[in-house]
Amino acid sequence: MNVKGLIFSAIASIFILTSCATSKIPPKVITKVIRDTVIINSKTEQPEMTRAAKLDNYKVTTDYYPAISQDNRVRFLILHYTAINTDLSLKVLTQKDVSAHYLVNDYDDKVINLLVDETKRAWHAGISNWKGLDNLNFSSIGIEIVNLGNKGNDLSPNYTPYPDYQIKKVGELAQDIVKRYAISPVNVIGHSDITPGRKFDPGPLFPWKRLYTEYGVGAWYDDADKLLFISQYPWDTTSSVFITQFQTDLKKYGYNVPTNGMIDTQTKNAIVAFQMHFRPEKYDGAIDAETWAILKALNKKYNP
Numbered sequence: 001m002n003v004k005g006l007i008f009s010a011i012a013s014i015f016i017l018t019s020c021a022t023s024k025i026p027p028k029v030i031t032k033v034i035r036d037t038v039i040i041n042s043k044t045e046q047p048e049m050t051r052a053a054k055l056d057n058y059k060v061t062t063d064y065y066p067a068i069s070q071d072n073r074v075r076f077l078i079l080h081y082t083a084i085n086t087d088l089s090l091k092v093l094t095q096k097d098v099s100a101h102y103l104v105n106d107y108d109d110k111v112i113n114l115l116v117d118e119t120k121r122a123w124h125a126g127i128s129n130w131k132g133l134d135n136l137n138f139s140s141i142g143i144e145i146v147n148l149g150n151k152g153n154d155l156s157p158n159y160t161p162y163p164d165y166q167i168k169k170v171g172e173l174a175q176d177i178v179k180r181y182a183i184s185p186v187n188v189i190g191h192s193d194i195t196p197g198r199k200f201d202p203g204p205l206f207p208w209k210r211l212y213t214e215y216g217v218g219a220w221y222d223d224a225d226k227l228l229f230i231s232q233y234p235w236d237t238t239s240s241v242f243i244t245q246f247q248t249d250l251k252k253y254g255y256n257v258p259t260n261g262m263i264d265t266q267t268k269n270a271i272v273a274f275q276m277h278f279r280p281e282k283y284d285g286a287i288d289a290e291t292w293a294i295l296k297a298l299n300k301k302y303n304p
């Protein structure tokens, strides 16, 4: 049963017990409520620590009535590449004014570094926007992956491939995080998705499809939908009506774009980011049938 389910069953048990007993809830029942709503760590089988004020003069009681209106502060998982090697990455991400929760090195070993506690804010996203929300450092977990990125122009094809063992680390780590915070598939994103034109990591060689198919992490479209939409690609793709609709679809998926009917710089940058994520074979920022169809297929699946 998930956390919401646990809370719901706890509330339900209060209802049942109060409706068939006296109006005063006996302490025994409250104890049961607490047990029911504690989050049990699936690996250690231990309850998660409760973080709350501890005061000298007052008892901040843990015998609390849990509110049903609550969710996780963490809503996004953001992936990056460091563009520098492991040693330098560790130095920069621990000693400079930039950080991430996790660093996945590029060694074939069993180590993943935790640099910032998940309950704290890491500084990895900067000025960013996704689904209308700004400053995603507040609401995200950031994973930095050691990868040298692109030493040439950001739009050149000179990106660095990710070794298989590194993707396995990222996959298992991401799967664990997404599960614990119930992060929506469309909220597993790259730095480039939330800062189009400013950042390009984790780059077009990051295997988002593999993350989806092998680890169930993030979003991916259904091929049948893509093919269906390709067959519906309109003839007039230069009209402002067509472009406004495409921008509306991009915005609906999460990208921060205007809906002005023009392929301006902001829109073009978002298309590049979208292509790097979902159609990495070509990331020229131009709308084409496949790009258009994939966006339609994604919205059909995730934002119906």
Ligand SMILES: [Zn+2]
Binding pocket: 079, 080, 081, 124, 191, 199, 201
């Ligand atoms: Zn980044």
